[in-house]
Amino acid sequence: MSQAAPSDAAHEKERSAVEQIFANKSYVDNPELLPWYMKDLDNLKPAARDLFENYSKVPSNEVIPHITKVRDQAFKTVFPYPCLGNWGFLDFSIGESQAYDEVLGRVKNGEKLLDLGCCMGQDIRKIVSDGAPSENTYASDLKQEFWDISLDLFLDKSTLKTTFIQADVLDDDSKLAQLDAKINIIYASSFFHVFDYEGQVQVAKRVVKLLKPESGSLVLGRSGGKGEAGDFTHVKKDLKSYWHNAESWTKLWERVGEETGTQWKVDAFLGDEDLAKRMRSNLVPAGTRFLTFVVRRV
Numbered sequence: 001m002s003q004a005a006p007s008d009a010a011h012e013k014e015r016s017a018v019e020q021i022f023a024n025k026s027y028v029d030n031p032e033l034l035p036w037y038m039k040d041l042d043n044l045k046p047a048a049r050d051l052f053e054n055y056s057k058v059p060s061n062e063v064i065p066h067i068t069k070v071r072d073q074a075f076k077t078v079f080p081y082p083c084l085g086n087w088g089f090l091d092f093s094i095g096e097s098q099a100y101d102e103v104l105g106r107v108k109n110g111e112k113l114l115d116l117g118c119c120m121g122q123d124i125r126k127i128v129s130d131g132a133p134s135e136n137t138y139a140s141d142l143k144q145e146f147w148d149i150s151l152d153l154f155l156d157k158s159t160l161k162t163t164f165i166q167a168d169v170l171d172d173d174s175k176l177a178q179l180d181a182k183i184n185i186i187y188a189s190s191f192f193h194v195f196d197y198e199g200q201v202q203v204a205k206r207v208v209k210l211l212k213p214e215s216g217s218l219v220l221g222r223s224g225g226k227g228e229a230g231d232f233t234h235v236k237k238d239l240k241s242y243w244h245n246a247e248s249w250t251k252l253w254e255r256v257g258e259e260t261g262t263q264w265k266v267d268a269f270l271g272d273e274d275l276a277k278r279m280r281s282n283l284v285p286a287g288t289r290f291l292t293f294v295v296r297r298v
C-alpha cells in the first residue's frame with residue numbers, strides 16, 4: 001500500500017522539489033529551502049542544556065550558539081537529515097525509553113551497547129553522562145563525518161572511549177563484523193525507517209547477528225510509525241519507507257525470528273506527537289508518530 005497526503009499531485013510536487021534541492025545541494029547556501037530546517041533553537045530542554053553545560057563544559061551563554069553552529073555544519077556539509085534540521089537529535093531519545101534504567105544499569109555493569117546509525121552520537125553521550133563507562137559503548141554509521149563533527153559538538157575527544165565503526169549496515173563484509181555476537185544492547189533511533197520493508201528485515205537480521213546469542217539481548221529505539229502501517233513515498237522517486245504500527249513491527253520480528261532460528265518479545269507503542277507537524281511537510285503524512293520499541297531475545 002502506498003499512501004500520500006494530502007493529494008497525490010501536491011505530494012508529488014513537494015517530493016520532486018525536495019529531490020531537486022538535494023540534487024543541486026542548494027540547501028548548503030539556503031537550508032530553509034528544506035521545510036524541516038528550523039534556524040533557531042528556541043526550546044532547548046533543561047536536561048539537554050544540563051548535558052552541554054556539565055558534560056561538554058560549554059559556558060551557559062554559549063550553549064545555544066555552539067549547538068547551532070555545529071548543527072549547521074553537519075546539516076550543510078554531511079547530510080540534511082530532518083533530525084538535524086528540526087533539532088530532533090536534541091531529544092536524547094534513549095533517555096525516554098521505558099527500558100532506559102535497565103540499559104543504563106547493564107552498561108554500567110560491563111555490558112556492551114551499540115548505537116546503530118548513530119549520526120551525532122547524542123544517545124551515547126546521554127548514557128555516558130549518566131555514568132556508563134564509555135569503554136562499553138560502540139557507535140556505527142555510514143558517515144564517519146557525523147561522528148567527527150559530534151566530537152566538536154560534545155567537546156569530548158580527549159575523554160570519550162567509545163569505539164566508532166564506519167560501516168554500511170547492509171554490507172555483510174563491513175567492519176561491523178568485528179562486533180558479531182559480542183553486543184548486548186543495540187540502540188537504533190530513526191534508523192530502521194531509513195529503509196523499505198525488505199531493507200528493515202535485512203537490518204533486523206544484521207542486528208540479530210551483532211547481538212550475543214543469549215536471552216536478554218536487546219534492541220530498542222524508535223522509528224517513524226502510523227496507526228495504519230504501510231509504505232510511504234521516499235524523497236527519492238523510486239524508494240519507499242515503511243512506517244510500522246505495533247502489530248506490523250511484531251510481525252517483522254516474527255519473520256526475522258523464523259528466518260534466523262531465534263525468538264523475540266516485542267513491546268512497541270505509538271507516541272502522541274504528530275511528526276507531520278515537526279517535519280512541516282506533506283512528505284510525511286498527517287498522523288505519523290514515533291513507534292517506540294523494546295525487542296528482547298527470549
Ligand SMILES: C[S@@+](CC[C@H](N)C(=O)[O-])C[C@H]1O[C@@H](n2cnc3c(N)ncnc32)[C@H](O)[C@@H]1O
Nearest residue numbers: 083089117118119141142143167168169189190
Ligand atoms: C535519520 S538519521 C538518525 C540518527 C540518530 N540515530 C538519531 O536518532 O538522531 C539516520 C542515520 O543513519 C545513517 N545511515 C543511513 N543509511 C545507513 C546505512 N546503510 N548503514 C549505516 N548507517 C546508515 C545515516 O548516516 C544517519 O546518520
